[in-house]
Amino acid sequence: MSRTALSLATLLLLGLGSGMAGAAEPSSAAGLYDEHCAECHGKGRLGGMGPALLPENLKRTPPAKARAAIRKGLPATQMPAFGDQLGEAQIQSLVDYIFTPLPEVPRWGEAEINASHIIHNAPGSLPDKPVYDADPLNLFIVVEIGDHHATILDGDKFEPIYRFPTRRALHGGPKYAKNGRFVYFASRDGWISKFDMYNLKLVAETRAGINTRNLAVSGDGRYVMVGNYLPHTLVALDARDLSLIKVIPVTDEKGLKSSRVSAVYQAAPRTSFIAALKDIPEVWEISYADDAKPPYTGLVHDYRKDSGEILPDETMRFPVRRIFLDDYLDDFFFDQDYRFLMGSARGGGKGQVVFLDGARKVADIDLPGFPHLGSGISWEYQGRPVMATPNLREGMVSIIDMKNWQVIKRIETLGPGFFMRSHENTPYAWVDVFFGPNKDVMHIIDKRSLEIVKTLRPAPGKTVAHVEFDRYGTHALVSIWEMDGAIIVYDAKTFEEIKRIPMKKPSGKYNVYNKTRRSAGTSH
Numbered sequence: 001m002s003r004t005a006l007s008l009a010t011l012l013l014l015g016l017g018s019g020m021a022g023a024a025e026p027s028s029a030a031g032l033y034d035e036h037c038a039e040c041h042g043k044g045r046l047g048g049m050g051p052a053l054l055p056e057n058l059k060r061t062p063p064a065k066a067r068a069a070i071r072k073g074l075p076a077t078q079m080p081a082f083g084d085q086l087g088e089a090q091i092q093s094l095v096d097y098i099f100t101p102l103p104e105v106p107r108w109g110e111a112e113i114n115a116s117h118i119i120h121n122a123p124g125s126l127p128d129k130p131v132y133d134a135d136p137l138n139l140f141i142v143v144e145i146g147d148h149h150a151t152i153l154d155g156d157k158f159e160p161i162y163r164f165p166t167r168r169a170l171h172g173g174p175k176y177a178k179n180g181r182f183v184y185f186a187s188r189d190g191w192i193s194k195f196d197m198y199n200l201k202l203v204a205e206t207r208a209g210i211n212t213r214n215l216a217v218s219g220d221g222r223y224v225m226v227g228n229y230l231p232h233t234l235v236a237l238d239a240r241d242l243s244l245i246k247v248i249p250v251t252d253e254k255g256l257k258s259s260r261v262s263a264v265y266q267a268a269p270r271t272s273f274i275a276a277l278k279d280i281p282e283v284w285e286i287s288y289a290d291d292a293k294p295p296y297t298g299l300v301h302d303y304r305k306d307s308g309e310i311l312p313d314e315t316m317r318f319p320v321r322r323i324f325l326d327d328y329l330d331d332f333f334f335d336q337d338y339r340f341l342m343g344s345a346r347g348g349g350k351g352q353v354v355f356l357d358g359a360r361k362v363a364d365i366d367l368p369g370f371p372h373l374g375s376g377i378s379w380e381y382q383g384r385p386v387m388a389t390p391n392l393r394e395g396m397v398s399i400i401d402m403k404n405w406q407v408i409k410r411i412e413t414l415g416p417g418f419f420m421r422s423h424e425n426t427p428y429a430w431v432d433v434f435f436g437p438n439k440d441v442m443h444i445i446d447k448r449s450l451e452i453v454k455t456l457r458p459a460p461g462k463t464v465a466h467v468e469f470d471r472y473g474t475h476a477l478v479s480i481w482e483m484d485g486a487i488i489v490y491d492a493k494t495f496e497e498i499k500r501i502p503m504k505k506p507s508g509k510y511n512v513y514n515k516t517r518r519s520a521g522t523s524h
Contacts, residue, residue, distance in 0.1 A: 029097035032090055036082065042189070045098060046106065047211030049169045049188055050078075052230045053098040054105065057211075057260060059279045060328070066095045108190070108210050108231050113244045116207035123240045126199040132161050136197065137513040138471045141174050141183060146483045146505030150174075150185075152197065155470040155511060158489050158499050162200045167191040172214025172263075173508050173523070177221040177239065180512040184224055184239075186215040192226060194242055197512070206242040208235040213261050218288045219268025225286070227261030227275055234261060234275060234286070236318055246318055252280050253322065262330055263374065265524065267338040270356065276329040276343060283323040283332075283341065283354060295321045323359045325352060333373040333387060335402060336520055342387070342400075344371050353405050363405040369394035375419050377429060378402065378520045379447050388445075390417035390431050397431055399450055409450050414438040419466045422447065422521035423514070425473030426492050429521075432465045439463045442478060444495060454495050458488050469521065471513030479506045 033045070042048035051057060058066070070091045073081035082091070130136050138155035148168050152161045167187035174183045182203070185193045190209035195202055208215075209228035216225050217239060224237040234248040251258045260278035267274050271289040287293075294316040329343035329352070341354040344367055351365035351373065369391045376389040385402040390413075397411040397420065418434035427448055433441040442464050444454040456478075458464055463481040469492065470477070476490045487506050489499040514522045 029093040032086070032094055033097055036086075037094070040078075042211070044106075045102070047188060047230055049171075051260075052211045054230070055099050055101050056105070056232070056258065057229060058099065063095050063099060066098065067091055070094060105231070106210060108207075108233075110244060110247055113206060113208060113235065113247070116205075117241075117243060118205045119241060120202040120204060121196070121199075123203065126196055126201060126203075128198070130198045131200060134161060135471075137180055137516075139180075139197065139512050140468065140470075140477065141510045142487060142503060142506050143170055143174070143508050143510075144504045145170070145507045146485070146503075149504070151503065151506075152200070153487070153501070153509075155475075158475075158501065160501070164195075164200070167193060167205075171212070174510055175215060175217045175224075175266075176510075176512055176516050177217055178219065178516055179221070180516050182221075182239070184215055184217055186212050186226065188212060190226075190228070192224065192237065192242055194239070204242040206237060206244070208237065209233065214263055216264045216266040216273055218273070219266055219271065220288075223288050225264050225266075225273045225275075225288075227264035229260040229278075232258040232260055234264065234284075248286070248318065248320065250275075250277060250280075252282075262328075263332070265332075265334070267334065267356075268518070269338045274332075274334075274341065274356075276332055278328065278330070281325040281328050283325060283329060283343070285321040285323065285356065285359075286318050287321075288318060291315055292317070292319050294319045321359065323354060323356070325354070325361060327352065331371070331373045333376040333389070334524070335385070335387075336378060336518070340402070342373055342376075344373055365400060365405050366407055367398060369396070369416075371398060372418060372420075375421075375523055377420055377422050377522070379422065379424075379429075381447065381450070388420060388429060390420045392416050392418065392435070395433070395436075397445065411445060411450060411452065413443055413452070414441050414455070417443075421467040421469065421476075423469040423473030423492070423519060424521060426469070426476075426521075428453070428492065430467040430476055430478075432467070434463065434465050439465075442467070456490075456495065458497065459486075466508055468509040468511050469514060469519075471511055473521075477509050479509065481505055481507060 040050040041053050045053040071083040073079050134154040140153040142151045150166050151163045169188040171188045172186050174185050176183050183195050190207045190212040192208050193205045208226040211230035213227040224239050226235040232250045236245040259280040262276040262278045264275040273286040275284045328345045332343035344351040351367040353363040355362045370393040371389040372392050373389050376387050378387040387400050395413045395415045399409040401408050415433040415436035415438045417431045420431040422429040429445045431443050440457050442456040443452050446453045459480045465481045466479045468477050476492045478488045480486045483505050485505050487501040518524050
């Protein structure tokens with residue numbers, strides 16, 4: 001039975017696989033798990049498309065909430081309700097089972113990572129020119145989760161150039177190196193793959209974890225940082241061949257409590273990675289500069305090099321600077337200069353604004369529901385920078401003034417949305433309605449008036465999701481998120497359909513130019 005590989009781990013309090021109607025009903029908790037849960041969450045509860053279901057990964061989910069999630073499902077997620085298939089005693093046995101520690105959690109440390117390392121084509125052994133005539137900066141990678149493939153699409157002719165198999169259940173979006181030649185993929189079971197876009201060949205692979213959240217590539221293209229749910233680690237790899245550099249345990253300051261990694265992103269203007277932690281209310285900044293200094297634990301007003309503060313002199317590989325917060329961050333967004341981070345916690349009803357230079361929270365934002373800040377975009381509105389975010393629980397798009405951090409407008413939509421995109425060369429922003437009865441809707445918002453000016457239904461009854469623009473902002477590509485799906489190419493000015501390209505449940509589409517230039521209209 002096929003399930004979408006959309007990773008909603010940032011949404012899930014607890015996730016279980018799809019039920020199998022009509023199957024024999026086993027009596028043991030382990031049997032119930034194998035029948036109803038293992039497809040998404042993996043054999044042994046170690047994670048798959050969904051997160052690992054182990055006590056150490058359920059610290060923020062009390063048993064009562066787990067029971068309710070199994071019985072009723074979770075709104076705005078892929079977690080279905082099992083109340084019509086399982087009795088209360090069976091539900092309770094599943095809750096007891098997932099909160100029972102394993103006799104031994106499999107280890108995945110330096111030895112295991114090094115042993116998994118595969119070189120397909122040695123660095124420097126492949127030609128430095130593309131084997132095709134298309135513009136290498138106007139290519140898209142389209143992830144087809146229906147059969148675990150990826151397609152490289154020409155962004156001028158809108159024709160596939162090459163299709164290749166990937167690891168199962170890719171997550172977090174592929175990440176390009178700075179010139180766009182190499183792209184890196186992360187799978188939910190921890191495999192990191194490096195692919196040469198010029199030669200259409202795999203370069204190397206390494207398994208960095210058992211249950212992985214996502215990866216980030218440093219702004220200089222030298223390092224890959226991987227954030228894991230299991231084990232609770234960040235893993236630094238050499239971007240040339242994915243060989244291991246360092247495993248960073250993710251724990252609190254005293255080393256007593258460990259945490260999953262919500263997400264890790266590159267912050268190129270800061271020469272650092274930024275990681276938010278799932279189970280500890282902290283954000284970490286990890287410098288990859290050659291002259292990086294260890295963290296200073298005394299009082300510091302400003303961490304910038306030109307601030308005049310006296311900081312440590314010795315250097316350190318990937319030092320961690322802790323930023324302590326009032327609440328967890330399950331999702332976050334950066335301003336274009338990477339000086340401010342906007343984050344939100346699941347169900348918190350508000351967002352936090354963190355001033356990264358000063359390592360402190362500076363504002364709260366009124367954000368009801370569950371805003372998907374990681375899919376937020378920004379632009380200039382009436383002379384002021386604003387950001388816009390869809391909401392995973394409520395039918396709205398929130399527009400936030402990035403000078404005073406006030407919500408200036410909430411745009412009502414036909415249901416909760418997941419993805420929002422735009423481009424510097426278009427006055428429009430596109431947002432989907434991913435959940436609910438209007439999942440076949442795509443709204444188009446005028447960035448000048450903050451009003452919806454067009455609502456598209458390109459495939460009635462089917463899920464329509466995720467937009468990405470070509471490098472020029474003249475075309476918008478939309479996914480029909482079904483096994484018999486397609487990529488639909490629209491004229492970004494007239495909203496007319498130009499072309500429909502059949503694909504197997506195409507999820508994300510990632511334009512080389514927009515991603516490597518950190519376009520304000522897309523996620524980074």
